[in-house]
Amino acid sequence: MTAPSHVLEDDGAGGFLVRVGGEPASTVSPDTARPGLWISRDQHGSPMGRHHGREDRAEFLAT
Template identity: 45%
Template sequence: MSAPDYTVEEIADGQFEVKVGNALAGYTSEDGEHPGVWVNEDQNGRLMGRSATRKQGAEFLAARFIAEEPDWSLSRMSALPETDGGRLWGRFVGSRYHDVGAGYRH
């Protein structure tokens, strides 16, 4: 299974915006104090966790957005790849993410 379709665009030096469709899913940026670690924040700038790569952080933010966004329509969900029973979250085992993903199932 793959994360929902998303785009990543650099909006400032080292800070990237993650979108699902036209909706903002969050931001990811390299941690200034810990090179090689990426900080992932929601649309309001709240810390959602850290990841080893920018791609991993963007995938998490996109999946979290789909799981948590109340205005995201079910018709849009049907266009997403089938879930695999939540195995997407297996990538994040050992990190802060694995217990957040229980809601990403349909």
């Protein structure tokens, strides 16, 4: 089994939309309170966690 492809799209506000298999999966944006971390949110805007890199989260969602 292979993981679906993922794409990061600039959201125009400093964050990124993560698409997995062409469908929106979450957004990631810089954490202003903790520089160097990224916050991921689900499609409804609820926080899902903090991560060290935006690509890390995109890869996680694609697996």
